[in-house]
Amino acid sequence: MNPTNYTQKIIGIEGSANKVGVGIVTEMELIANTRATFHGEPGEGFRPTEVARHHQRILPDLIADAFEQAEIKDASEVVAIAYTKGPGMGAPLQAGAVAAQALAMTLGIPMVPVNHCVAHVEMGRSITQTRNPIVLYVSGGNTQILNYSRKKYYILGETLDIAVGNCFDRLARVLKLPNEPSPGYSVEQLAKQGTKLFPLSYSVKGMDMAFSGILTQISKQGKALMSQKDTKYSAADLCMSLQETVFAMLIETTERAMSVTNIAEVLIVGGVGCNLRLQQMMQLMCDDRSAKLGATDARYCIDNGAMVAHTAVLMYKNGVYTNPYEGCEYTQRYRTDEVEVLWRKGEQLPNV
Known part of the structure; x- marks a missing residue:
């Protein structure tokens, strides 16, 4: 060119x-x-x-x-x-x-x-004008914590099993939530009505994460709800509980990567990255560290x-x-x- x-x-x-x-x-x-x-x-x-x-x-x-x-x-x-x-x-x-x-x-x-x-990553860097951030890449098929060094984007942490977006998609399937515009969006909107936290496991290993156990737990409870065997927690409660738990894991591992690299800049990319609750939680962490957050909407x-x-x-x-x-x-x-x-x-x- x-x-x-x-x-x-x-x-x-x-x-x-x-x-x-x-x-x-x-x-x-x-x-x-x-x-x-x-x-x-x-x-x-x-x-x-x-x-x-x-x-x-x-x-x-x-x-x-x-x-x-x-x-x-x-x-x-x-x-x-x-x-x-x-x-x-x-x-x-x-x-x-x-x-x-x-x-x-x-x-x-x-x-x-x-x-x-x-x-x-490159689209996110361009839109948000972040220079050399810790990147949290979260989508239906990928969950990674990245940063650039020596001509490559190195993976500082990642999922050890399934992607975080896959958890949302699978819960949406169990609860029969709409797939339009996306199952993750349906989970996000329903989660706003949740009031009761369903206890889930919390699996963080350094800067790596594991979500399959959480998915098994939330899916079992979702199936019990849909069959009316256990209605203690509503569908909104389950969506809220899944979001709060896995997002806390993502924030913790991202903050650990920031601490290790001494970087005060975060960029969130990927389909799950437009979740406003995730952005809100990440902003709170960045505020505590006097760090800059780069995030975009569904367009990018x-x-x-x-x-x-x-x-x-x-x-x-x-x-x-x-x-x-x-x-x-x-x-x-x-x-x-x-x-x-x-x-x-x-x-x-x-x-x-």
Whole structure:
């Protein structure tokens, strides 16, 4: 990307899970961001093949809408097509990768394979203007505490079993809460009515966490409630109890990472990151430490094509791109710390 030509555009396609999005950015601004979500019925999840078919059907319209939003008149304005390489669910990832490859081959331009997790971080850093924060990345499939050092985002702590967002999704399924706009949002709204705390285990190991035991406990109580065998705790109580417990774990481990690295800046990213209760609890911790909190809303926390396109701009400028005629690699397992962060040259983690 020519740094003197700010009209050059990169298109980003995100489709690692049940959300699919197309974003278009220049080096200076976001000019298009379209998105659609596959929803299962209340009480149900979603199968990767169903999600992939949804993405395949909707992507042509999303791409067309994004082109219209960006007012692209000449295809030569587009210099690259970016896509989510991983991590994520195999079939949806493939749908996005193939669409990106077809578009890149049509336009005769390179592709930029983007790590989904890194894209969340870079979008969050850009929106909140946080420089070198401790990053709490929380979503349906990932829970990690990250920080940059030596050209990589190192994982200081993470879940040892399932992601925190998966806990919310599973409880929503047990309680048959709406999947629109998301099961996590339904849990968040119902939790506001909770008054009685259901005791749950608290599993923190240094800066790592474990949530499967908590999920087993809350699911058992939820099933007892739905079958009317035990109505001592309402659905709102269970949602509130799950939030308060797992968020306390996330705050504790994030604060420990801040203490170890001597960093006074936190960034929350990922779909669960737009939960206002999590942001409120994190703000209280940051206030105690005189630290800065960076947080965004659903436009940027939830999976979107703009974050892929934005990260691709950084990668493309540093020579990271591929030939679409040589294939479009994607993988369900793509660790955050596997990515060489070439665009943050010279930055170093304090005291490391």
